[in-house]
Amino acid sequence: MAKLREYEQYVGSDVIDELEIYAGKLQNVSVQNINSTAVGGGVAEILTRMIPLLKELGVNACWDVIKGGEKFFEVTKKMHNALHGQQVTFTRDEIDLYLYTNEQNRNEMELKKDIIFIHDPQPCALVLAKKSNGNRWIWRCHIDFSNPDLFTWQFLKEYINKYDASVFSAPSFERKLKIPQVLISPSIDPTSDKNKELPDEIITSVLERFGIDRKRPIVTQISRFDYLKDPVGVVKVFKLVKKHVDCQLVLAGGGATDDPEGAKVLNDVREIVENDPDIFLLLLPPASDIEINALQRASSVVLQKSLKEGFGLTVAEALWKSKPVIAGAVGGIPLQITNKYSGLLTHSIEGTAFALKQLLQNPDYAKRLGENGRENIRRNFLITRHLRDYLLLFLSLITKNEDVVYL
Numbered sequence: 567m568a569k570l571r572e573y574e575q576y577v578g579s580d581v582i583d584e585l586e587i588y589a590g591k592l593q594n595v596s597v598q599n600i601n602s603t604a605v606g607g608g609v610a611e612i613l614t615r616m617i618p619l620l621k622e623l624g625v626n627a628c629w630d631v632i633k634g635g636e637k638f639f640e641v642t643k644k645m646h647n648a649l650h651g652q653q654v655t656f657t658r659d660e661i662d663l664y665l666y667t668n669e670q671n672r673n674e675m676e677l678k679k680d681i682i683f684i685h686d687p688q689p690c691a692l693v694l695a696k697k698s699n700g701n702r703w704i705w706r707c708h709i710d711f712s713n714p715d716l717f718t719w720q721f722l723k724e725y726i727n728k729y730d731a732s733v734f735s736a737p738s739f740e741r742k743l744k745i746p747q748v749l750i751s752p753s754i755d756p757t758s759d760k761n762k763e764l765p766d767e768i769i770t771s772v773l774e775r776f777g778i779d780r781k782r783p784i785v786t787q788i789s790r791f792d793y794l795k796d797p798v799g800v801v802k803v804f805k806l807v808k809k810h811v812d813c814q815l816v817l818a819g820g821g822a823t824d825d826p827e828g829a830k831v832l833n834d835v836r837e838i839v840e841n842d843p844d845i846f847l848l849l850l851p852p853a854s855d856i857e858i859n860a861l862q863r864a865s866s867v868v869l870q871k872s873l874k875e876g877f878g879l880t881v882a883e884a885l886w887k888s889k890p891v892i893a894g895a896v897g898g899i900p901l902q903i904t905n906k907y908s909g910l911l912t913h914s915i916e917g918t919a920f921a922l923k924q925l926l927q928n929p930d931y932a933k934r935l936g937e938n939g940r941e942n943i944r945r946n947f948l949i950t951r952h953l954r955d956y957l958l959l960f961l962s963l964i965t966k967n968e969d970v971v972y973l
């Protein structure tokens with residue numbers, strides 16, 4: 567795992583010095599992160615990189631995953647969809663199962679660290695274990711909260727208001743709450759296997775393994791198979807563009823243990839692909855970081871045609887590789903892409919097809935977008951900025967009763 571000073575090559579030494587100063591005030595402060603999956607999806611991706619760096623800085627950080635049965639994860643996926651705006655109704659039994667599973671986890675987990683850092687709705691009700699004047703609790707929301715289903719929001723809000731602070735990824739997700747809200751965007755790690763530079767031979771060998779032709783244009787979307795990532799829409803876009811420009815489509819993704827909908831979405835995609843030899847539907851096992859890195863680097867254009875998106879790490883990953891990205895203008899994606907400057911933002915299948923055709927036919931323009939995109943990621947969305955924001959948040963909670971913090 568990368569050592570902090572390795573990041574100087576991307577962000578300069580001042581940034582690392584600053585992290586050490588903040589962390590100096592947090593030596594041995596313990597922070598327990600809790601989420602609902604150890605692999606798959608952006609939260610696990612970030613925690614995998616964040617925990618070792620916090621430890622290196624002297625913060626006593628750890629990460630635990632709640633336990634739940636299949637039915638519990640069906641309920642929480644429904645909740646996830648509802649918070650993304652889908653109209654759903656919950657039965658009393660479903661709500662009870664959500665609360666019961668949280669209660670079970672409360673009874674089984676040690677929740678005694680100085681800061682308890684809960685990620686997303688699945689473990690949100692763990693907060694009932696919080697004691698007044700005890701440790702500090704943060705609820706970190708990674709999802710697109712621009713238009714949540716009201717019933718689900720009202721239900722969850724009761725629990726969120728019991729925390730000491732909440733964190734959202736983008737200004738448009740701000741909600742009415744009794745507790746402080748902090749805006750902290752996610753980030754990528756430039757030194758990880760997923761994002762580091764790769765020798766050309768490795769990229770070629772990954773493509774050969776999947777039977778993809780490196781000499782013809784490659785259009786890629788990497789995502790869990792989830793309706794909100796619109797993989798069916800991506801295939802429709804490709805079929806429209808393919809009539810005019812020769813290209814191949816790579817749709818690559820695996821599952822997450824807390825997402826039971828993947829198989830159904832994958833079936834829908836298979837139906838529409840119809841054995842097209844230029845569409846590569848790749849089911850990636852966990853820890854396919856080098857493969858994802860190679861696929862992104864080999865792409866002429868990267869798509870992220872999400873219908874809702876908390877942030878979209880895959881957008882940052884592609885931009886970091888200087889790839890032109892076409893993405894849905896939703897959730898946290900516009901933080902990363904300024905339309906026609908550092909990528910293209912679209913609203914429909916036809917709009918995405920038009921943009922894709924334009925970029926495939928104008929490689930110079932596409933290249934410029936990718937270069938501007940990389941610089942935006944370098945300045946704003948690398949893990950060092952994320953670490954700084956978290957350290958400051960921890961400091962503000964730990965030193966709550968002090969007017970001045972001397973660094």
Ligand code: UDP
Pocket residue numbers: 606607608609611760788789790818819820821850853854855858877878879880881883
């Ligand atoms: N990812 C992965 N394997 C897959 C699909 C996605 O490792 O099969 C990674 C992807 O590279 C990114 C993260 O999982 O780092 C997904 O984060 P994002 O914010 O894009 O979406 P989420 O899945 O959290 O909604």
